[in-house]
Amino acid sequence: MLDSDLLYSFRRSPLAVASAAVALILILAAVLAPWIAPQDPTDVANLNLLNSFNPPLPLDGSDWTFPLGTDEQGRDMLSAIMFGSRISLIVGAAAVIFAVVVGVAVGLLAGYAGGMVDAFLMRAADVQLTFPSILMALLVDGVVSAVLPRNMHATFQIYVLIFAIGISRWPQFARTVRGSTLVERNKDYVMAARLIGLGRVRIMATHILPNVLGPVLVLGTLTLGLAILDEATLSFLGVGLPPTQPSLGTLIRLGDDFLFSGQWWVTIFPGLALVLMVLSINLLGDWLRDALNPRLR
Amino acid sequence: MPEVPTLEAQGISRLFDVSRPWLQRVLSHEPRLLLRAVDDASFAITRGSTLSLVGESGCGKSTIARMAVGLMPPSDGEIRFEGNPLSTARAQPALRRRMNMIFQDPYASLNPRWRVRDIVAEPIRAFSILSGGQAIAGRVGELLVQVGLAAADGEKYPHEFSGGQRQRVSIARALASEPDFLVCDEPTSALDVSVQAQILNLMRDLQQRLGLTYLFISHNLAVVRHVSDRLGVMYLGRIVEQGPAETIFHTPRHPYTRLLLDAIPDLEMVGRSRTPVGGEVPSPIDPPPGCTFHPRCPLANARCRAEQPAYTEVGEVQVACHAVAEGRETA
């Protein structure tokens, strides 16, 4: 019944349908990039300097094989964007999953146990909130580069990023879940479970968890957009993904040099892709939040 | 030889610390605030009978319900289940499953995300009464039919049922552990009158068929009259009158019991006017000294204001009232 109400509300909202469609196209293009991209941008053999700085269609000098133009090394922008979106999405999604797992666990525990455990966990969340993701990334990055040998930096960078972004975003999930847990904990069905002697972990996992996940879905969707932006910001600042594994943020940074020398497309198109992706995900998240709300009335 | 009562409470009390957080207390020089929700209550329920505890809000009946089933330990006094201390009984699965509870709110007592068949099966699984999907499903079906639903209703979610039907599911779940003793915390207060009649009749049938013992909590005296063998009237944490239900209804002795019986709007009251007693139930945090009922009692004297009354036996009824002890009450 919930699903059909949700579907009904979805069909009634043109914005939801449109943003879902856009998001779906972008996500599919990103996920399937290795198979459907016209060119593999990491394959050096593909590069031909003669193709460098081709403008996008329909400008003069453009080429059908490079619909969005090429960069300074002749790399196809469309493929670069598709692969870049893929990385951005992977980092963003992984970071959100990390934040959700940690946040939900902490929130459940804090809400159900109460007392000192609750106080301690929520103060930990507060402390975490004082460190924005950029700061976290720099911190973690610094630690990791001190520990690892140089040649391994690049391969680990993606995990560093996922960890840094994820760990800066778990407190919101913890707070939301804690609030819902506090409400559910006092309900009679939890008391009925306690009565037959079920352990606390079992009650939290089987009874309370399913009832607090609703807001998590909404928050997760919105956080996905934010996480992608976090990663783009970090990459743009140079502490994110390296040029060997460029995300959209990295692409924007690399193309930034050419913005005012005439080859604007090298930075603008990755930027547009980023905007479209985050916007459509955010709109979807907004709709989801509103659609799930009236049911609570 | 008298049989061991199924549940026996001796002098139980329960205190809640409702003080403000430590820092605020220290800064504003406030003392600790202790709420005495239950004060020295004693009762015994024999097997197969129903004891009802009745009273208005804040009288402590819900707290007693929680203590009787072991969800909360008493601050003082002792509770025994078939002669065993309750805490020991709760620690053993074999005894723990013999007691269960039915709750007031049909909308909060079933997990909205679970199907009914899982809700009812949970005690069966928790106590390993049966194993194997087939056997459990069969038993769940039986239980649902026993409470007046259909076996196929197990597939549904709670929100697909009405309030009365949800209470039936609650009862089915409580019966799943094959209990002997059920605490019923206002099971029909949230239901419409005609649905209430169905549920009360159902509970009566189940008691007769399965030999159940009930501790029935309610604020509705008419319902209580219908279901009880014995009755305890509570006021601000104390049981002020206790005894066979019919005797109390026929000849209420404690002034509060009389007030309650007079106050209830009743179908028979058509055309009659009443003279209600004034005042309201005082806050349990700061109860009046002596007999807590004295501010509202027409028979209060100086002794009532100073000294808490002990129980007086009047036939089979115990009454905590100085006026009764001194023979001052009017007929």
Add this chain to the structure above:
Amino acid sequence: MSLLEIDNLTVEFPTRRGVLRALDSISLSIEAGEVLGVVGESGAGKSLTGVSVIGLLEPPGRVAGGQIRFDGKRIDNLPYEAMRRIRGRQIGTIFQDPLTTLNPLYTVGHQLVETIQTHLALSESDARKRAIHWLTEVGIPAPAQRIDAYPHEFSGGMRQRVVIALALCAEPRLVIADEPTTALDVSIQAQIITLLKRLTRDHGTAVMLVTHDMGVIAETADRVAVMYAGRIVEIGPVAEVIRHPAHPYTEGLMGSIPSLEHRVARLRQIDGAMPRLNAIPPGCAFNPRCPKVFDRCRIERPDLLDAGVTRAACWLYDGAPANFRDVNVRGVNARGMNA
């Protein structure tokens, strides 16, 4: 001409699954100074009736047919401003929960004075004097001091007394009371009922008392309308409806109420449940559960028919009422015939 006339009122709620008819062509009237009880179980539509009269029907709910007339004039189609002037001055309201009726941020006196000044042209000091007078009337001790207290400083019963004062201070001719005692303790309920009865008698105010509690109706009302699935199934003098109910639903309802006076072996129960609004059977809404059902009940919906002293929407009474019931002349209110 009655003070309030509800004439074939229909209220609908359009939903994505179709239009739900929450009130289906109900008619009743209230005379000046009388207390009409509207009783029914959850979902029967009794609160909705009160809400519709006062014009507080929330969209998407809408009046889809019929009329509501107050003092002979239509009020169901009035513009906002005109309805606002009627509320409080002509028709007062008492809702169930005093905690949400009173604004926690303003003193009790402020709210009373505001209401008085809105509807009566009085100066601030005169309005305040009147507010204190009303607090005395409803039994608040030390009213001159308590008038400046905030709602949370009163107990539940005291708060409801303030709400009654608020409803009556502009001297309305009709008060709609929706479950005024349900949220209160039993011993307080009695006090509030007595208070309400006395005040409305003294000021000649009519009352529409909406509740599920038949005991409250028995004590307070002159006449009662019994509602089921958005329809009125019986209406008549309270003593008659309780002691000699004509409609099978009313009969079942009265039988299922446990009595304080004596204990029965088994309560009368009506099998099944009230139908949901989207699943109301054709013909008489009660027919699937009725012990006296026959064919016509399943096809045609009965209007309120003359059943002796009361009127009941039941095909059993189509024809000579004298064949079915002994008309009880003891204490019959002549107005019952014109209900």
